[in-house]
Structure formats: structure tokens, C-alpha cells
Amino acid sequence: MTEKNRREFLLRVGSTAGMCAIGYQGGAALRSLVPNVSYDAPTTVKVGLPSEFPEGLKFLPDLRLFVFREGNVFHAISAVCTHLGCTVRAEALPQPEAKTVDGKPLRLTHRFQCPCHGSRYAGDGSNVAGPAPQPLAWYHLSVAADDGQLVADLAQTVDHDFRLTV
Amino acid sequence: MRRLKRLSLTDSSPAAPGVHPQPLWSLRPTSDRQSGDAVVSNFILHWFPAKVTKASLDWNYSFWLGTVSAALLLLLTVSGGPLLFLYVPSVERAYASIKDIEFAVTFGSWIRSVHRFGAHLMVAAVFLHLARVFLTGAYKNGIGQGQRREINWVLGVFMLLVTLLLSFTGYLLPWDQLAFWAVTVGTNIASSIPLVGPQVRELLLGGRAIDQPTLIRFYVMHIIVLPGALGALFVYHMWRVRKDGGLARADRAARLPAPAASGPVPTKTYTLLGVARGTSPAVTTTRLQDEEATVNAVPDLTRRAAIVVLGTFAVLSAMAVLMRSPLEDPANALVTPNPAKAPWYFLWLQEIVTDTTVHIGSFTINGAFIGGVVLPGLIVGLLTTWPWLDRSPRAAAGVWFPQSRRTQNIVFLLLTLFVIALTLIGTFCRGPYWHFYWPWQGWPDIPTRL
Secondary structure, three states, X not given: OOHHHHHHHHHHHHHHHHHHHHHHHHHHHHXXXXXXXXXXXXXXXXXEOHHHXXXXXXXXXXXXXXXXXXXXXXXXXXXXXXXXXXXXXXXXXXXXXXXXXXOEEEEEEEEEEOOOOOOEEOOOOOEEEOOOXXXXXXXXXXXXXXOOOEEEEEEEEEOOOOOEEO | OHHHHHOOOOOOOOOOOOOOOOOOOOOOOOOHHHHHHHHHHOOHHHHOOOEEEOHHHXXXXXXXXXXXXXXXXXXXXXXXXHHHHHOOOOOOOHHHHHHHHHHOOOOHHHHHHHHHHHHHHHHHHHHHHHHHHHHOOOOOOOOOOOOOHHHHHHHHHHHHHHHHHHHHHHHHOOOEHHHHHHHHHHHHHHHOOOOOHHHHHHHHHOOOOOOHHHHHHHHHHHHHHHXXXXXXXXXXXXXXXXXXXXXXXXXXHHHOOOOOOOOOOOOOOOOOOOOOXXXXXXXXXXXXXXXXXXXXXXXXXHHHHHHHHHHHHHHHHHHHHHOOOOOOOEOOOOOOOOOOOOOHHHHHHHHHHHHOOEEEOOEEEOHHHHHHHHHHHHHHHHHHXXXXXXXXXXXXXXXXXXXXXXXXXXXXXXXXXXXXXXXXXXXXXXXXXXXXXXXXXXXXXXXXXX
């Protein structure tokens, strides 16, 4: 190995090692920005006794959830627009409509509209106009064993034939 | 320097370069010798060439939009300084600190307005600068050696993007309703990217919900990362302007027939336009040698630059004194404002994400992805590659609306008009639930809360 070759070799080894070190440390610094822990709000939430819910619709703003009651039958629809995540608003229909949703009858009392980009949803959450790509999510409801409160599970979406009878 | 001395046109030679008995001599040179010396010796003037073509100083060629943008960048940096001391990047205290700046701090409202309106003006100025460069084909290379104007065009496109990101991260910091729902919509656009979207959103938010980690991320982007990037791009942009021989207009002036040269042409190592790469400067036999076509950069260029910079300061100062900066209600995750409008420079995008959801049978592509990611990506891709797609002759560089670039200029203008039209619709014709209302139509009464 001539002296020139040796110098060139050592230069390459040195610069490659330097690049690797900088690259790895840069990657490590960036990796620290990817959160390992997310302090999310709990997804299973007690929302109150069934008797406290009015007939028709109740909006729970912290959960961004609409809870519907028809006698002793409950279901819950998300208020998060499927387009870009704004909170949709409910508008009472002048006349409730009867509709069959997923093979089960449902009385539609409201419709939903999004203030950000004008998406519109029917009372069962199905997207009818505007940029919304999907229907609003339906969430699972259950009754707490200990105190009988309704429990909404925001991590569990359900089909549109879901009903909770208490 | 030795050469400069030999070319000295007067007999007033100072003891050493830059040493003059007269104070402020570099601002008021009394001879060609002094004005050339000013550029070499004065730190602030060193980025100018010794001489410039008269044509490139014309008001109605460049409209000095780059200078306006740079002046606004300076003002934004300076006005950001005091705000850094006064603003608290915490979700609990950010809104209150902005309120303090607005209502309790002496001159706070004015400083904030300079910063806020400066940002609005800068978005406009940088875009108009880009439009001017496009319409005059100024990203095209002319006659100089080593010109790479296309690089400067790409740098400029990136600088426009960084300007927009700076504006976006900036209006998030007050943590008002505008901020909260802009973060919601902005990060959900990122989340609509197939496969990696949710991870990108989580990285932007610093978690899965909009909270303290989100604010601190956008804050650091706004005060360190993006200004640093813009500063680096700006410096490189200015350096390239010099390397490329100044404005494309100067090349054009140089293409005009030279006055009949008698005898050998003098070669200079400091060329007029600084385009000397290689051994033989290409510009020596052109009009650039013509005394009639060029002027000293000091004071002719510096005077106009000063007028533009001071004029920008004056306009922004007047705006900041006369108008209050907006501040919406505190961020409230429970209520989306109705309608929730982005600032004017993003309204066209808000319109586009509204209209681009595609249904093909049972298959749906979210408008957030098409209008928020694909279309802007296409626009940026097209802009950055355009200098290589533009096949017009070199003679089309540095002139407004040349015949050979008519089609591309018309298409560019039509696209710009389309964006402006969408912006106007978003500003004046969108009411509650993003429904369309004519500006003279009233909005229906809609309860703000259920």
C-alpha cells in the first residue's frame, strides 16, 4: 500500500465514521421528538344515569358525543366530522322522520352540519353532502355495573343497528 | 484592490482602502473611486456590485418586491424580539399573555400589530415577487457564465413555503379559537395521508390530542427552526443573485449591441456583474461597458433600496397604528366557531379541501388528502421543476410578457386568478356551516351553543 493510498483510505474511513456519527446522533435527536407516551383522555367514560337523559338528543361537548334516547333505548353518535375533525352541530328537524338503518327502524330527530367545510349528515350520521368521506362514527354504550350510569366507549365503534335498551 | 486603485478615476486616494477622512463617505461618495470603494469597504454594502445597469433599477420592472419582502422579514425579526420576552408558550397562559401584550403592555398592541400585519404583507409580497419572476421569465439564464438562476427560483419557492409555515405557526401561538381549530384542521390534513398519516399527525401534535406538547412544538418551529431555515435560504438567495449577475434584466441590457469597440477590450477580474467564473468574462464586450447604461451601486442602487425599505416601514407602521390585531375567543375544544375560517392566504385551500372529496362508487377519497396534500404537492412540484420545463429562448428572460412565453404566462395568470377567486369566495361568500351567501345577503341567526 503506497503512502498516497493509505492516506486516501484513512481519509475515507475517517469521513465515513464522521458521517455515521453525525447521522446517528441527528436521528437520535429527532427520535426523541416521537412521543413514547400519549396522555390521552380516558376513552371509557361514565356519562350519567339513563334517567338524566332527555328524550331525543343530548350533546356532551367534552366527549364530542351525541347521546340519543327513545324511551328506554339509547345510542350514541360521534360529533367529530370525518372530513377534518371539526365538531358538527345538531339541528332539530321540524318533523321527525322514520328510517330503517341497517335493518332496524330509527326515528331521526336531527341532522348535523359542520361549520368548517359544510359537510352534512343525516340523523343516523350518514354523510349526505359536502366533503365528508364517511358517516359519523357510532360508539358503544353500556350500563355500569356499579352505579347504573351509562358508559360510552369512545374506542369502540359499532354498527348502525346498535341499540342499548335499559 | 490593486486593480481598483489603478482604475481610480480621481486623484483623491485615501491612505488605505476604506479609510476616509470624511465621515459617512460610503453613503455620500464624491467620486466613482469612492463609490466603488464603499462597496468593498462597507460591511452592509458589500452585497451590492460596484455598478448596476440602469435597467435593473427600474421601478416598473421588478417593483422591488424582493426588497419589500426582505424589509418585512427584517421588521418581523425585530418586532418578534420583544414578543419573545412577553409571550408565554403554555396552553394555560398563552392566551392571557397575548391579552396582556394587547391591553396591558405599553406599546404592546402596536408591536403585535407590526408583527401580525407584517406577516400578512410578507405573504403577499413574497407571492407577488414570485409572480413577477415567473412573468418576466427571470429564472432563465442569460449570457453570463456560471449562471444558475433556476437554483434561485427553487430557493425562492421554498422561501414562500417557509413564509407560509411561519404564518401558520405564528397564528397558532395566541391559542385562541382560530389557533385551536387551525391546528385541528391542519394536522388532520396531515393525518389524511395514506399509511403514514396518523403517525405524522402524532409527530406534529406531540401526542394524540392537541395540548401543551403541540403548542411548544409549533412555538419552537416558529421562533427557531423556520426563521433559521428562512435566514439560511435568504443568505443563499442573495448570494446567488450576485453569482447570477444580478437581475435577468441586466442580461437583457447586455444583449443589446455594444458600442463599437476600438482596440482590445480591458479584462477585469471584478466584473460589473460578478459573473466571472472561468478565465474570460463574457460581459466585457457589451453594453455593460457603456457609461450610459450603468450607474454606481452607491448611491443609485442604495438610494432606491432605502426608499423601498423605508416606504415598507412607513406603510406597515401606519397599518399597525391604525388597525388592531384580531384575537378570537380563548381556545375551546368544545365549540367549533361557525363558520371557522382560515386566514385569507389559506382560504383558497379551505375552499379546495371542501370541494375535492371524490366518490367513485363505494370508494371515497377524502378531500383533505386531494385538496390538502395532493394538489398543493403538485403545485409545489410544478413550481420547483418549471425552469427545466420552460423551453422558451434565452431572449425571453428579463422582460414582461414576451411573445415566446405567452401561453405559460397566461396559464400562470389564470391559475393565480382562480386562487384569488377562491380566496374572495372564502372571504366574502361563506357563512355559517360554510354555506354560500352573497356578501349583501344576511346570515341566518344560528345559536352559537346548543
